[in-house]
Amino acid sequence: MNTVQKSLRDSAVARWSALLIVSITMFCGYFFTDVMSPLKPLLEKDLGWTSGDYGWFTSAYGWFNVFFGMLFIGGIILDKFGARIAGLLASGLMVVGASIKYWAVASEFPEGAMLLGHSKQVAFAALGFAIFGTGVEIMGITVSKILVRWFKGYEMALAMGLQVAVARIGTMLAMAAPLRIVDHFGTISSPLAFCLVLLIIGFLSYFIYIVMDKKLEASIEVEKDEASDEGFSFKDLGAIFANRGFWYIALLCVLFYSSVFPFLKYATDFFINKFAMTPEDAGDLPGLLPLGTLFLTPIFGGIYDKLGKGATMMIIGSVLLVFIHGLFAMEGLTSVPVAITLVVLLGVALSLVPSAMWPSVAKIIPEKQLGTAFSMIFWVQNWGLMGVPLLIGYVLEKYCISSEPGADVVTYNYNLPMTIFMCFGILAVVFAVLLKNADRKKGYGLELPNDKH
Structure with missing residues (x-):
C-alpha cells in the first residue's frame, strides 16, 4: 500500500493521450508544409512560376527562423512561460501564415506586378510560408519538450517515434492528395484550403492539451520538477555552445534533413523528369516514404528504448x-x-535517424536547457531547410534544363541536384561518427537504453 503515483505522467493513459493530442497538431503542420510539392509542374504551367521562383518560395520556410531568430525567441518563451503559451502561439502563427499563403495562390495579381524581385503572387505566398514556418518550427520544439516532460524515464524514444510517425502521415497525404484535390475542384489553391481547415482543427485541439497540462502541473510532486526548471538564462547558451556533443548532433541534424526534406520538395518533379512517370504516380511514389516511417519510426524508437545503440542507428x-x-x-x-x-x-x-536523434538530445543536454537547445538545433536545421531548396532551384534553372529553348514544357536533368544531396549525406556520416566517438569519451549514454522501468 506504499505505492504512490508521483504525477499524472505516471499514468500510461495520460501520457499517451497527451502524445495523441499534440501529434494531431503536428500532423496538420506537416501536411501543409509539403502540400505544394506535387504542384510544382502546375505552378510553372498555369501560374507562370519558374524553378527559381519555386526554390525561393520554398526557402521562405526558414526566413524568419534564421534571420530574425524566431526559433530562439520561441525557445525562450518555451523555457520561460511553458508549453501552453508557446504551443498556442505557434499553432496560431501556423494558421495565420497558411491563410496568407492560400490567399496569395488563390488570388489574381496584375500581370508584371513585382515584389522583392519576384511576382507579387510568389512574394506573398512566400511571406505566408515564412510565417507558417515560424509557427511549425516553434511547435516542433514545443512538442519535443512536451514529450520529454511526459515520457522521461519511460518510453521516450517510442513516444517521439510515434509522434514523428503521425506527422509523417501528413507528409504522405501532402505527396498523394494535392493533385487529386486539384482534379476534383479545378483550382491549384484548393489543396491549400483543405489544409487550412485542418490547421484550424489542430489549433483548436491544442486547447485540450492545455487542460491536460494544467492537471499535470497540479499533480503530485510536479512542483518539484518545475522548481528545478529555472527557465531561460543566458548562461545556458554558454553551456550549450561549449558542449561538443550538442554541435555534432546539431550539424548531423541539418545535414541529414537537408538531404531529405528539400528532396521531397522536388521529388514529384524529379520522378516525372527522370523516370517518365505521370504526375499522379510521381506524387504517390514519395508518399511511400512517410508511409514506411509510420511503422518503422516507432519500431526503431522502441529498440532504442529497450536496447540502446542510438549513435549506431544514426550512422x-x-x-x-x-x-x-x-x-x-x-x-x-x-x-x-x-x-x-x-x-x-x-x-x-x-x-x-530521427528515432535515435531527438531522444539523444535529452541525454546530452540538461532538462532545464532543453527548450533552448531544441530551438538552437532547429535554428541550425532551418539554415538547410531555407538554403538547400533555394540552391536546388538555382542549380536546376541554371545548369539542368534539358528541353529546347521555348519548349511548351520545361524538362530538367536532376543528376546534379541528386549529387548535391549525396554530398550532404556523406557529411552526415562524418558527424554521426564524431558523435559516437564523443559519446564513448563523455559517457552521454547514447548507446544505452532509455526505458529505466
Whole structure:
C-alpha cells in the first residue's frame, strides 16, 4: 500500500493521450508544409512560376527562423512561460501564415506586378510560408519538450517515434492528395484550403492539451520538477555552445534533413523528369516514404528504448542516404522498380535517424536547457531547410534544363541536384561518427537504453 503515483505522467493513459493530442497538431503542420510539392509542374504551367521562383518560395520556410531568430525567441518563451503559451502561439502563427499563403495562390495579381524581385503572387505566398514556418518550427520544439516532460524515464524514444510517425502521415497525404484535390475542384489553391481547415482543427485541439497540462502541473510532486526548471538564462547558451556533443548532433541534424526534406520538395518533379512517370504516380511514389516511417519510426524508437545503440542507428541511417542519392544521381538509371526500392530505403533512413536523434538530445543536454537547445538545433536545421531548396532551384534553372529553348514544357536533368544531396549525406556520416566517438569519451549514454522501468 506504499505505492504512490508521483504525477499524472505516471499514468500510461495520460501520457499517451497527451502524445495523441499534440501529434494531431503536428500532423496538420506537416501536411501543409509539403502540400505544394506535387504542384510544382502546375505552378510553372498555369501560374507562370519558374524553378527559381519555386526554390525561393520554398526557402521562405526558414526566413524568419534564421534571420530574425524566431526559433530562439520561441525557445525562450518555451523555457520561460511553458508549453501552453508557446504551443498556442505557434499553432496560431501556423494558421495565420497558411491563410496568407492560400490567399496569395488563390488570388489574381496584375500581370508584371513585382515584389522583392519576384511576382507579387510568389512574394506573398512566400511571406505566408515564412510565417507558417515560424509557427511549425516553434511547435516542433514545443512538442519535443512536451514529450520529454511526459515520457522521461519511460518510453521516450517510442513516444517521439510515434509522434514523428503521425506527422509523417501528413507528409504522405501532402505527396498523394494535392493533385487529386486539384482534379476534383479545378483550382491549384484548393489543396491549400483543405489544409487550412485542418490547421484550424489542430489549433483548436491544442486547447485540450492545455487542460491536460494544467492537471499535470497540479499533480503530485510536479512542483518539484518545475522548481528545478529555472527557465531561460543566458548562461545556458554558454553551456550549450561549449558542449561538443550538442554541435555534432546539431550539424548531423541539418545535414541529414537537408538531404531529405528539400528532396521531397522536388521529388514529384524529379520522378516525372527522370523516370517518365505521370504526375499522379510521381506524387504517390514519395508518399511511400512517410508511409514506411509510420511503422518503422516507432519500431526503431522502441529498440532504442529497450536496447540502446542510438549513435549506431544514426550512422546506419546516414550511410543509407549516401547510397540512395548516389544511385538517384547515376546517369541512365530510369527503372521505376529501382526508384520504388530507393524510396522505401529512404523511408528506413528517415526512421532510423530521427528515432535515435531527438531522444539523444535529452541525454546530452540538461532538462532545464532543453527548450533552448531544441530551438538552437532547429535554428541550425532551418539554415538547410531555407538554403538547400533555394540552391536546388538555382542549380536546376541554371545548369539542368534539358528541353529546347521555348519548349511548351520545361524538362530538367536532376543528376546534379541528386549529387548535391549525396554530398550532404556523406557529411552526415562524418558527424554521426564524431558523435559516437564523443559519446564513448563523455559517457552521454547514447548507446544505452532509455526505458529505466
